[in-house]
Amino acid sequence: MKKLSLAKLNDFFAAIAAKQALYLPVNNKVGKADFTKWTAGTEMSKALNTVRSAKDFFFPQTENLMDFKMEGKNIEVIDSREECEDFVVFGVRACDAASFAILDSVYLVDPVDSYYKNRREHGTVVTMACGKPAETCFCGTFGIDAANPAGDVTVWEVADGYMLRANTEKGEALLAATADLLEAGDEKAVEAAQAKTREIMAKLPLAGLTFDGVGVGKTKELFDRPEWKTLSESCLGCGTCTFVCPTCQCYDVRDFDTGNGIKRFRCWDSCMYSDFTLMAHGNSRNSQVERFRQRFMHKLVYYPDRNNGTFGCVGCGRCLARCPISMNIVKVAKTLGGNK
Amino acid sequence: MQEMMKNRAYALLENGTVDRVLGWTRGEFAYDMTPAVFRNADEVKNGFVYNDFCAANLSKYLVKECRAGGKILVFLKPCDTYSFNQLLAEHRIKRDMIYVVGIECFGKADVEKIKEMGIEGITGITAKDGIYTVSTIYGDKAIKPADVMAERCLACKSKKHVVYDELIGNEGEVVEDCNRFDMVAKLEAMTPDERYEFWRGELSRCIRCNACRNICPACTCEQCIFDNPNSGVSQKAAVNSFEENMFHIIRAFHVAGRCTDCGECSRVCPQNIPLHLLNRKFIKDVNTFYGDYQAGEDPTAKPPLGKYEKNDIEPGEAGGAKE
Numbered sequence: 001m002k003k004l005s006l007a008k009l010n011d012f013f014a015a016i017a018a019k020q021a022l023y024l025p026v027n028n029k030v031g032k033a034d035f036t037k038w039t040a041g042t043e044m045s046k047a048l049n050t051v052r053s054a055k056d057f058f059f060p061q062t063e064n065l066m067d068f069k070m071e072g073k074n075i076e077v078i079d080s081r082e083e084c085e086d087f088v089v090f091g092v093r094a095c096d097a098a099s100f101a102i103l104d105s106v107y108l109v110d111p112v113d114s115y116y117k118n119r120r121e122h123g124t125v126v127t128m129a130c131g132k133p134a135e136t137c138f139c140g141t142f143g144i145d146a147a148n149p150a151g152d153v154t155v156w157e158v159a160d161g162y163m164l165r166a167n168t169e170k171g172e173a174l175l176a177a178t179a180d181l182l183e184a185g186d187e188k189a190v191e192a193a194q195a196k197t198r199e200i201m202a203k204l205p206l207a208g209l210t211f212d213g214v215g216v217g218k219t220k221e222l223f224d225r226p227e228w229k230t231l232s233e234s235c236l237g238c239g240t241c242t243f244v245c246p247t248c249q250c251y252d253v254r255d256f257d258t259g260n261g262i263k264r265f266r267c268w269d270s271c272m273y274s275d276f277t278l279m280a281h282g283n284s285r286n287s288q289v290e291r292f293r294q295r296f297m298h299k300l301v302y303y304p305d306r307n308n309g310t311f312g313c314v315g316c317g318r319c320l321a322r323c324p325i326s327m328n329i330v331k332v333a334k335t336l337g338g339n340k
Numbered sequence: 341m342q343e344m345m346k347n348r349a350y351a352l353l354e355n356g357t358v359d360r361v362l363g364w365t366r367g368e369f370a371y372d373m374t375p376a377v378f379r380n381a382d383e384v385k386n387g388f389v390y391n392d393f394c395a396a397n398l399s400k401y402l403v404k405e406c407r408a409g410g411k412i413l414v415f416l417k418p419c420d421t422y423s424f425n426q427l428l429a430e431h432r433i434k435r436d437m438i439y440v441v442g443i444e445c446f447g448k449a450d451v452e453k454i455k456e457m458g459i460e461g462i463t464g465i466t467a468k469d470g471i472y473t474v475s476t477i478y479g480d481k482a483i484k485p486a487d488v489m490a491e492r493c494l495a496c497k498s499k500k501h502v503v504y505d506e507l508i509g510n511e512g513e514v515v516e517d518c519n520r521f522d523m524v525a526k527l528e529a530m531t532p533d534e535r536y537e538f539w540r541g542e543l544s545r546c547i548r549c550n551a552c553r554n555i556c557p558a559c560t561c562e563q564c565i566f567d568n569p570n571s572g573v574s575q576k577a578a579v580n581s582f583e584e585n586m587f588h589i590i591r592a593f594h595v596a597g598r599c600t601d602c603g604e605c606s607r608v609c610p611q612n613i614p615l616h617l618l619n620r621k622f623i624k625d626v627n628t629f630y631g632d633y634q635a636g637e638d639p640t641a642k643p644p645l646g647k648y649e650k651n652d653i654e655p656g657e658a659g660g661a662k663e
C-alpha cells in the first residue's frame with residue numbers, strides 16, 4: 001500500500017502526464033464530469049461519476065477502420081490503423097472497471113478485435129473507490145464492491161490524501177515510475193474508508209436488490225411475457241440508455257463518401273434503433289417492443305447464458321438517471337423477476 | 341391534484357367516455373415517473389401517480405394512441421396543449437379520439453437541480469404547504485420549489501390551456517413578459533465567431549442519442565431522414581464535427597415555425613445541451629419577420645412558413661451573414 005499526500009496530487013498527475021497521456025474526470029461547462037486530458041492546472045471533478053462511461057477509451061463512439069482511395073479504375077485499400085500510444089485513465093469507478101471485463105469477453109475472444117486490443121494493451125486503468133454512492137447505484141447486485149474496485153491501480157480517498165494499491169504489472173510500473181512522490185501507506189486507513197462506503201451502500205434504496213428472477217436459462221420463461229408490452233409502451237427508442245451504458249457493445253459499420261474515396265468507420269449502435277441489424281430482407285425486429293426486449297434480454301439472459309451467469313450490467317445507474325421517460329433495467333428486472 | 345385526476349379517470353372510464361387513460365406511473369424513486377397507459381380503473385388505482393416530477397409532455401404519444409383505436413383520456417399541462425394543437429393542425433392526431441383533461445400547472449421540479457444542491461442519497465420527496473421535504477440517507481432537507489424549478493418553467497410562456505374538454509384546477513393566463521428570448525438576444529449580440537464557438541462548445545458534447553428528436557412532438561416523420569439508410573446522411577455517429585452540427589441545424593430548420601417551445605428537447609438531453617436556444621432563435625425571427633406567431637395557439641392559423649405573401653422578407657435581407 002502506498003500513500004500520496006494531498007499536496008502532491010498535482011505533482012503526481014504531472015509526473016504521469018510527462019510520459020503518457022493522462023485522462024481524468026473534469027467538470028465541463030454545465031458542471032457534469034467528463035473524462036478529459038490532464039494539462040497543468042486541470043482540476044479533478046468531485047462528481048460521483050462521468051455522464052459518458054469509461055468504455056470510450058477502449059471502444060470509442062466512432063473510429064476509422066480503413067480507407068479506400070479511388071483513382072480512375074484503381075481502388076487503393078489503406079490500412080488507417082495506428083499504434084495507440086500509452087495512456088492512463090485515472091478515477092474510473094468500480095462499475096466501469098467491471099464493464100471492461102464484459103467488453104473483453106466480446107472483443108478479446110476469437111476473432112480478436114485488434115483495434116480494441118491495441119487500446120486495451122496501451123491503457124493503464126487507475127480506479128477510485130466511491131466515497132458516496134448514489135441512490136441509483138446497484139453494483140452490489142452483481143457482486144461488485146464500490147469500496148474495492150478492480151483496475152491496474154486502486155485508489156482510496158482518505159482525509160489527508162490518497163492510498164494506492166497496484167493490482168497488476170502495469171499498475172506496479174505506474175507506481176514505480178512515481179515512487180519518489182509516494183510514501184508507505186497504512187491498510188487501516190483504507191479499511192476505514194471502505195467501511196464508510198459499505199455503510200452508505202447498505203442504506204441506499206437499491207441495497208439488497210437481486211436479479212434472481214432473471215438470468216441463466218430464462219429465455220423461454222421470459223421471452224413471451226406480456227409485461228414487455230407495458231414496460232416498453234412509452235420507450236422513445238432513443239438510444240440514450242445504450243450510449244451512456246458502459247457495457248453496451250454493439251456497433252455498426254458504415255461507409256462515408258469522401259468524394260474521391262470511402263472512409264469505412266464503425267460507430268456505436270443501439271438495439272433500440274429501427275435500423276439495428278438491418279438486413280437485405282428488412283429488419284428483424286419491427287416493433288419497439290421487440291427492440292426493447294432485445295436490450296434487456298441481452299443483458300439479463302443471453303449474456304449470462306454464455307458467460308457463466310455474469311450479467312451484462314454493472315449497476316452504474318446511468319440509464320436510471322438518464323432515460324427521458326425513466327424506464328430502466330431495474331424496473332424491467334423487478335417486473336419480470338417478480339421481486340420486491 | 342393526483343386524487344382529483346384519478347377520480348376523473350375512474351368516472352370517465354366507468355361511463356364509457358374513454359377506453360384508456362394516458363398518465364404517469366410510479367417510479368423506483370420519488371422522482372422517476374414513467375408515462376403509461378391505463379386500461380381500467382384497477383390499473384389507475386394501483387399505478388397512477390401525479391406530482392411535480394411528472395414532467396413529460398404526453399402529446400406525442402397520442403400519434404401512436406390514435407392508431408390503436410378507441411378513445412383515450414390524456415392529462416395535459418398548459419404548455420402540452422400547444423403541442424396538442426400543433427399535432428392537430430398537422431393531422432397527426434384525431435380530435436374525436438381524445439378526451440383532454442387540462443391540469444393547472446405551478447411549474448415542474450427538476451431533480452437534477454436538487455442533486456446539484458449537494459443533496460445525495462434521496463429516499464423520498466414529499467410536498468406540503470409549498471415546501472418539498474427531501475428525505476435522504478443522511479437526513480431530511482427542506483427546499484423551496486422555486487429553487488429547483490425546471491429551467492423551461494422559469495420562462496413559462498403560458499399558464500393558459502389552448503385546448504381542453506375539461507379542466508382540473510384554475511385556468512391561467514398567457515405570460516407576456518416571460519423573458520424567454522433573453523439568452524437568444526445575448527447570442528445575437530455576439531460576433532459570428534463567438535457564436536460559432538458557443539455552439540461548437542455545446543454541440544461537441546452531443547452523443548447523438550436522438551433523445552431530443554424522439555421526444556419532440558414536432559418530430560413525427562414516419563421515418564426520419566437520419567434513420568433512412570438510403571438517405572446518405574444517416575450516420576449514427578458523427579464522423580466529424582461538421583455532421584454533428586448538421587443534425588441539429590437540420591432538425592432546428594425542420595421544426596421552425598412548428599416548434600411550440602415545449603422545452604422537451606432540452607429537458608431530456610443527457611448532455612444538458614441548451615437546444616431550446618436554437619428553436620427560440622427561430623421563434624424570435626418568425627415573430628420579427630412575419631409578425632407575432634405562437635405555434636399551437638390556434639390550430640386553424642396559417643403557419644407563417646407555410647404560406648407565401650408578396651412582401652415576405654427576401655433571403656439575406658435581415659443581414660447576419662459573416663462579413
Ligand code: SF4
Nearest residue numbers: 235236238239241323
Ligand atoms: S429505455 Fe429510455 S433511454 Fe432507452 S431507448 Fe427507451 S426511452 Fe430511450
Ligand code: SF4
Nearest residue numbers: 245313314316317319
Ligand atoms: S444497463 Fe444501466 S445500470 Fe446497467 S451498466 Fe448499463 S447503464 Fe449502467
Ligand code: SF4
Nearest residue numbers: 556599601602603605
Ligand atoms: S424542438 Fe424542442 S421545444 Fe420545440 S417542439 Fe420539439 S421538443 Fe418541444
Ligand code: SF4
Nearest residue numbers: 546547549550552609
Ligand atoms: S438529446 Fe442531446 S446528446 Fe442526445 S442527440 Fe439530442 S443533443 Fe445530442
